[in-house]
Amino acid sequence: xxxxxxxxxxxxxxxxxxxxxxxxxxxxxxxxxxxxxxxxxxxxxxxxxxxxxxxxxxxxxxxxxxxxxxxxxxxxxxxxxxxxxxxxxxxxxxxxxxxxxxxxxxxxxxxxxxxxxxxxxxxxxxxxxxxxxxxxxxxxxxxxxxxxxxxxxxxxxxxxxxxxxxxxxxxxxxxxxxxxxxxxxxxxxxxxxxxxxxxxxxxxxxxxxxxxxxxxxxxxxxxxxxxxxxxxxxxxxxxxxxxxxxxxxxxxxxxxxxxxxxxxxxxxxxxxxxxxxxxxxxxxxxxxxxxxxxxxxxxxxxxxxxxxxxxxxxxxxxxxxxxxxxxxxxxxxxxxxxxxxxxxxxxxxxxxxxxxxxxxxxxxxxxxxxxxxxxxxxxxxxxxxxxxxxxxxxxxxxxxxxxxxxxxxxxxxxxxxxxxxxxxxxxxxxxxxxxxxxxxxxxxxxxxxxx
Numbered sequence: 001x002x003x004x005x006x007x008x009x010x011x012x013x014x015x016x017x018x019x020x021x022x023x024x025x026x027x028x029x030x031x032x033x034x035x036x037x038x039x040x041x042x043x044x045x046x047x048x049x050x051x052x053x054x055x056x057x058x059x060x061x062x063x064x065x066x067x068x069x070x071x072x073x074x075x076x077x078x079x080x081x082x083x084x085x086x087x088x089x090x091x092x093x094x095x096x097x098x099x100x101x102x103x104x105x106x107x108x109x110x111x112x113x114x115x116x117x118x119x120x121x122x123x124x125x126x127x128x129x130x131x132x133x134x135x136x137x138x139x140x141x142x143x144x145x146x147x148x149x150x151x152x153x154x155x156x157x158x159x160x161x162x163x164x165x166x167x168x169x170x171x172x173x174x175x176x177x178x179x180x181x182x183x184x185x186x187x188x189x190x191x192x193x194x195x196x197x198x199x200x201x202x203x204x205x206x207x208x209x210x211x212x213x214x215x216x217x218x219x220x221x222x223x224x225x226x227x228x229x230x231x232x233x234x235x236x237x238x239x240x241x242x243x244x245x246x247x248x249x250x251x252x253x254x255x256x257x258x259x260x261x262x263x264x265x266x267x268x269x270x271x272x273x274x275x276x277x278x279x280x281x282x283x284x285x286x287x288x289x290x291x292x293x294x295x296x297x298x299x300x301x302x303x304x305x306x307x308x309x310x311x312x313x314x315x316x317x318x319x320x321x322x323x324x325x326x327x328x329x330x331x332x333x334x335x336x337x338x339x340x341x342x343x344x345x346x347x348x349x350x351x352x353x354x355x356x357x358x359x360x361x362x363x364x365x366x367x368x369x370x371x372x373x374x375x376x377x378x379x380x381x382x383x384x385x386x387x388x389x390x391x392x393x394x395x396x397x398x399x400x401x402x403x404x405x406x407x408x409x410x411x412x413x414x415x416x417x418x419x420x421x422x423x424x425x426x427x428x429x430x431x432x433x434x435x436x437x438x439x440x441x442x443x444x445x446x447x448x449x450x451x
Contacts, residue, residue, distance in 0.1 A: 262293065
């Protein structure tokens, strides 16, 4: 009889990728998917430590699942309850103390050992805790990834970070920077394309630090991926300004498959705060890099990350961030008020910024960023560009897709064109999407695609 597995995933795309791999390694044990915990023989919470109150969210969800687990046990059915991901890595002991009914606590680097953990938990009971950083990469032990059906796909190529930004837990939860060999990445990419993927997003905590055996840096990997037939679009995230080298800038200029959208976190516009964050670059360094990227690819759109209220941040520092945002002009951004992460240097720093001050600064920044995003989308109106069709739209007669700049697109059109790249013209815009029409309504879509 098939066992039922529920995985709830929080956080970044890398967690989504890890959750898919966990489902794959458990499939030989007879686990198939379910959507409800009441039906689940195993529940995995794949956690993220980046967002504020991550631990509180986890323990709240665990409290609800405890009741489900107890109800199943009273009915003669067992549930294996596991916590995975970065919160598990950082706070495994706290989870064990506060939620003794949890069966497995595992870090992001140990998912290849999940079948063994399930067997141990089922046989002996008690907590199975595995938050080690193995000497060998988990990718050396995971089975060959099953190609997921879909027009778009994620592919992890790099994990960990060596930058040790003062506010960030990634070096402590994901470990040092490691890169997968290019041959393994290319083989997985080919399987994804054979299964229907037309767009692949390369993932890494610091993806442009990729240095995989066989191609060197990320630019070499992108060039190799661009040789795969039918792979129409390549993206990557997340980047660090310090690792944006000449070869990668040239790749944005030379490789048409590399989409003109780059997520390049700056975090602050104040040199004083950037130094306190241990970012290793100044605001001027960032602006020069932006100029070089836009010279190489004039249609390049930038998104970024910002943290306001880092310990010691003053009104002048915040004003410098606002000035940088105005000078660069972003197509979108993620912005947050600083919140302390246990074990990070910033958590112990003096001059913590008052909560109401941080709230006010964040509101001001987000207002400007939202205005820029609306402006970027509105500027597409009247332009023609290629849209990757991802499936049907929300309304009858609609198709949905992605622009080169990752905007959601919807247009009237026939169904069954998933994976096609269609020339369209934007006729209206909202803060988050574009309404388009086909470039030539008199030309059949199949002929547009063939052209």
